[in-house]
Amino acid sequence: MTNNLKQQIDTMPPRRQEQLLAFDRLLTIMDELREQCPWDRKQTMDTLRHLTIEETYELSDAILEKDLNEVKKELGDLILHMVFYARIASETNSFDIADVLNGICEKLIARHPHIYGDVVAETEEKVKQNWEQLKLKEGNRSVLGGVPQSLPALVKAMRIQEKARGAGFDWEEKQQVWEKVEEEMQEFKQEFNLNGGPADDTEAIDRQKAEGEFGDLLFSLVNYARFIDINPETALERTNKKFIKRFQYLEEQAKASGKNLKDMTLAEMDVYWEEAKRVL
Template sequence: MHTREEKLEAFGRLLTIMDELREQCPWDRKQTMESLRHLTIEETYELGDAILDNDLEEVKKEIGDLMLHMVFYSKIGSEKGAFDVADVLHGICDKLVHRHPHIYGDVEVQDEEEVKANWEKIKLKEGGGKKSVLEGVPRSLPALVKATRIQDKARGVGFDWDNKDQVWDKVHEELGEFKEAVDANDREEMEAEFGDVLFSMINYSRFLDLDPEMALERTNKKFISRFKFMEAAIREDGKSMDDMDLQQLDVYWDKAKQETK
């Protein structure tokens, strides 16, 4: 591993390259915060894929891509006279010190849950006009991730179930209400109740210390892997999926389950 001095030198090298690209490269000169936004989101998802694949070499590369974007935004901020990378770094350092009074102050905590609760309370006090702890949840988050963050923030200020058995009962309650809506063929109510089922399942996952987004993505990847294996096996046998019924496809699906994780 590198020394602190080498790490600082590497970061300085990135800042220098960013200055040079912004001055000399036509593409880099043209970019704005708005034009970079969707690319940053894409890079974030690519980092997420690398993490799920446990590909540390790829994780390293994707962290580099995101680091470049953070430096790029800071460069544009400095050009606007709003902030530079030093302001950004001091800002996050100051925030971390302020939100960890159990490290940098005289507050005592017993466990991780108390740390998270204090964090949310401090954030609410810092809010600058925010009237709800939930205002800190980005509007553009995917619904599954947003539900998790909403529940985390509500828990941080003490609004939560006492134990997982209560949540499991709630899951069954919501499933029953969803089934009633299905039996009544009420599509609007079906959608509402299905949302409640998902929300309660996400709640239950928290009590099991599971990440619902990661769990679902692992299932997606598993299904894709098995489906591609099935397609390949059918082609190797000179057959076409279009000409097969579900019973015939299930034979290949079972084989795919045995051969893939």
């Protein structure tokens, strides 16, 4: 350690010094595991990839459950993965963790000229617009080029719309967006002949076109959710969790009554379902 670096660390607040020591401890452990543990030695970026995705979803679950202790644990798992990738890259002299951290620091400074430069951006919306314009200057061919292809479709729809808005392509009023939802709903209904005709007449339905109309409807609903500041992914996941709890209550109550769901009528199951709605 150079004298200058030591002086910088010595002048830091005690807690920041503790944070740096904790990160150094993790780096040391990572080095030891990579050199001594058979499993850790065997890992590559490709073998870690699916585990990183799993850890990200576990963090997402902990956040939705508002379990801060679990959030802390999952953040640790993800930080370990980031350090692991950097350690693997360092073995081929591609980059190391210092390059990773300095790279994100430089990007944050460059992307925030209203903080580190002379650009004025007094609203969140203006910050987002500046962000997208800067990304284009950095070499992105399209505003939408930064949306990962492997994102789940619902999340991807939200990100596409946010980025389009950052470029100034968006509706002006939420009523306009809702009218678009109603328009897409009507077009979807027409594809399935829901306004009339035999209920089982499915032969004439163009499934590919109907699927397209359903996709348009979902996209417009995501757009409206964004306009009223609702995250559709979070909203749907909360509904998923709510449904699971209520359905499990239904299963438990049926079992306690000596009944099997397969042998129950929908009306019988609905009694327990309504109970679940009251108690959960």
